[in-house]
Amino acid sequence: METKKNAIKSPLGKRLGNLLVHVFLAALAVVWIFPVVWIILISFRAEKGSYITTFIPKHFTFDNYIRLFTDRNILNFPQMVWNTFIIAVFTCIISTFFVLSVSYCTSRLRFKLRKPFMNMAMILGLFPGIMSMVAVYFILKALGLSEGAMIRVALVIVYSACSGMGFQIAKGFFDTIPKGIDEAAMVDGATQWDVFTKITIPLSKPIIVYTILTSFIGPWVDFIFAKVICRANAKYYTVAIGLWNMLDKEYINSWYTCFAAGAVIISIPIATLFLVMQKFYVDGMTGAVKG
Amino acid sequence: MKSKNTLSNALRNGDYKTKLSMIIMGFGCMARKQIVKGIGILLIEIGFIYFLASSGIHNLMMLPSLGWRKQEEVWNEAKGIYEYTKGDMSILILLYGVATILLIVAFILFWMLQLKHAYKLQLLEEEGKNIPTLKQDFKSLLDKNLHVTLMSLPMLGILIFNIVPLLFMISMAFTNYSKENDHLILFDWVGLKNFARVLSLNGNIGRQFWHVAGWTIIWAILATFLNYFLGMILALIINRKGTHFKAFWRFCFVISIAVPQFVSLLIMRTLLQPQGAVNAILKTSGLINSPLPFMTDAMWARVTIIIINLWIGIPYTMLQVTGILQNIPSDLYEAAKIDGAGPVVIFFKITLPYMLFVTTPYLITTFTGNINNFNVIYLLTGGGPTYVGDTAGQSDLLITWLYKLTVDNKYYNIGAVIGILSFILLSIVSLVTYRNSQSYKNEEAFK
Incomplete structure (x- = not known):
């Protein structure tokens, strides 16, 4: 801070201050980027095992990626990708519908249970999700959804059933669309349904894209619910459990580099989607979306 | 302005058609030309009574004790093998009990709602206004009552997979359901212990x-x-x-x-x-x-x-x-x-x-x-x-x-x-x- 203060006074000090700031930022950036670069390097490393003494691998290879998709005996990665994809698609459809419906109702319609519902969602949100996890498992079991192919259905339900509670961001967006447009349409005889489908939705593309992407990403990055619900049914594992298992004591020596390859493959699309969504995310959180 | 259509008004000022709806649910609708709706409401009542008789009451009766029958081996003379009798599973008794209580609460709310609705129809009739037909009712689901259409499914999801599990889990806090002293199958209420x-x-x-x-x-x-x-x-x-x-x-x-x-x-x-x-x-x-x-x-x-x-x-x-x-x-x-x-x-x-x-x-x-x-x-x-x-x-x-x-x-x-x-x-x-x-x-x- 002291250098900055001087920086205002003399041009030389100012340049020195700027230089210091840039060096400082560069150092921080290295710290932040390091693990990302590290895992990419590991994914191309030819030497097996997790005990490493050099930063740059001695030999580079594509084998880790190839093995990930061809060695299907122990940890069937392609199957896991497929499982997660199916679950993500259905979760995405249901969640998007739920979130948009609830957000539109709480933003635009005035009904008696509106405030009670919003308060309830806030209170329920304070209960730790892990707490009800065991109970959710018992309920799924009682419904006959805990064995065999039904595990996929169970996971879709777990990821999407309560998505209606995450309405705040989309509601904040809907709130910013001028009400005058709705009223004008209603004067012309449009029903609420017409307003929702023909006016609000076409005007809300960004937030719809945001909702679709977040709900699609959910199943790829959750690992704890998937673990509790799949238990030992390796056939239905999702990618996250698979990656976790690759670091198990049993597998880590032969699978560590494949873990890195898997992590890179999963992270590239998710990171891209995240960067795309960043703007909506920030705007939604600060509540500053302009219609 | 306070609405005239309240539950207490319905109980006080309802005519016989409205009051009969207290027992025969949906009667007010049926007597006032909303036949399909009335039958639907009545079917829900019948279904609920059937549920109570077939399992609901049993579920509630088991709730205080949470079950006591142990799984036992019984010698089957005819087949010449040991057979297992099915014991009580406290966890299922608790789950069904919680679900039954919620269903009863939901049914009481539904009862109040339909009574109010019957009274509303009575008021409409007294004021000489049109009673909406089934078609109009459906239309209003896309307009004035759009929130019912859009919110039902999300609410159902939250109810079954958030509220029920929470109540279920909260009720476990008052039992001795744990591996200590082998209470994983049969367990009891222990209060605030x-x-x-x-x-x-x-x-x-x-x-x-x-x-x-x-x-x-x-x-x-x-x-x-x-x-x-x-x-x-x-x-x-x-x-x-x-x-x-x-x-x-x-x-x-x-x-x-x-x-x-x-x-x-x-x-x-x-x-x-x-x-x-x-x-x-x-x-x-x-x-x-x-x-x-x-x-x-x-x-x-x-x-x-x-x-x-x-x-x-x-x-x-x-x-x-x-x-x-x-x-x-x-x-x-x-x-x-x-x-x-x-x-x-x-x-x-x-x-x-x-x-x-x-x-x-x-x-x-x-x-x-x-x-x-x-x-x-x-x-x-x-x-x-x-x-x-x-x-x-x-x-x-x-x-x-x-x-x-x-x-x-x-x-x-x-x-x-x-x-x-x-x-x-x-x-x-x-x-x-x-x-x-x-x-x-x-x-x-x-x-």
Whole structure:
């Protein structure tokens, strides 16, 4: 801070201050980027095992990626990708519908249970999700959804059933669309349904894209619910459990580099989607979306 | 204006058609030309009575005892083998009991609703207005009553997969459902005993609880405020006039949170193992002789977790804060500069108060998020390294301890108590901070 203060006074000090700031930022950036670069390097490393003494691998290879998709005996990665994809698609459809419906109702319609519902969602949100996890498992079991192919259905339900509670961001967006447009349409005889489908939705593309992407990403990055619900049914594992298992004591020596390859493959699309969504995310959180 | 159509009015002023709806549900509709609707309501009543008779009453009767029949071996003479008689499963009895109670509550609400509806039809008739036909009713579902159409399914999802599990779990807190003394199949109500055990200062569970709760609060405070201030300082540094390549710097930090959290945390964990890469590189470069105990010493582990959490949290804060920082009215800064204030004074007198004012709700969500921050702890240390009791580790938060208690160790009752206590803690913290925050007390301060 002291250098900055001087920086205002003399041009030389100012340049020195700027230089210091840039060096400082560069150092921080290295710290932040390091693990990302590290895992990419590991994914191309030819030497097996997790005990490493050099930063740059001695030999580079594509084998880790190839093995990930061809060695299907122990940890069937392609199957896991497929499982997660199916679950993500259905979760995405249901969640998007739920979130948009609830957000539109709480933003635009005035009904008696509106405030009670919003308060309830806030209170329920304070209960730790892990707490009800065991109970959710018992309920799924009682419904006959805990064995065999039904595990996929169970996971879709777990990821999407309560998505209606995450309405705040989309509601904040809907709130910013001028009400005058709705009223004008209603004067012309449009029903609420017409307003929702023909006016609000076409005007809300960004937030719809945001909702679709977040709900699609959910199943790829959750690992704890998937673990509790799949238990030992390796056939239905999702990618996250698979990656976790690759670091198990049993597998880590032969699978560590494949873990890195898997992590890179999963992270590239998710990171891209995240960067795309960043703007909506920030705007939604600060509540500053302009219609 | 108070609506005439209330339940008490319906009970007082209803004619025989309305009053008969109290017993024969839907009668008011059927008698007033809403035949299909009336039959539908009546069918729901019949279905509910059938449910009560076939299993509902049984479910409720079993609830006080939670079952007592043990699974037994019985010799079957005819087949010449031992057969197992089906014993009671307390957990299912509890689940069905909770579900039955909820169904009864729902049915009572439905009964009130249909009675009010019958009275409304009566009023419409008395005023000589048209009684809506089925077609009109359906149409209103897309217009005036669109919320019914859109909200039903999401609400049902929340009810079955959030509210029922919560009530179910809360009720477990009052039982002895745990592996202690073999109460996994048959268990009983024990009242508040579990709460007393958890809150007591001595005793195995109580000691672990206070230890874990203390660390949870320290962790949440450190994680929230360190991330907040350091993130804000980072954002200020990037935003200041002299800094070049602003977008590039932001990108560098954002890329680390774009990677899925469980991936980056697992990478960190392997990097920091005693045999991991960081130790290996430090060793070969001759800086240390024995590996640094990042995850294996209690104190080291706690500090490591907080630092790694900074790595995750600072970019988030930076993202959120950047937009708000640019909204600070520039005349405030100019006035301060004319008065000769330095950057430090400006930060503490203008930037910080403004930010605190705008971001209090965000701070509350981060704080509650940190109390429930399962991923960071579970993926990095798993609550380790050493144990404080038989289940909790030195770096366990309430939430990870709860996970271990229920999923790994089958102390369901204690787990439920922990869940309830952390809910109480969270609601107190969020209510108190929100009520005392400037943005609640004085909404207009900065406008």
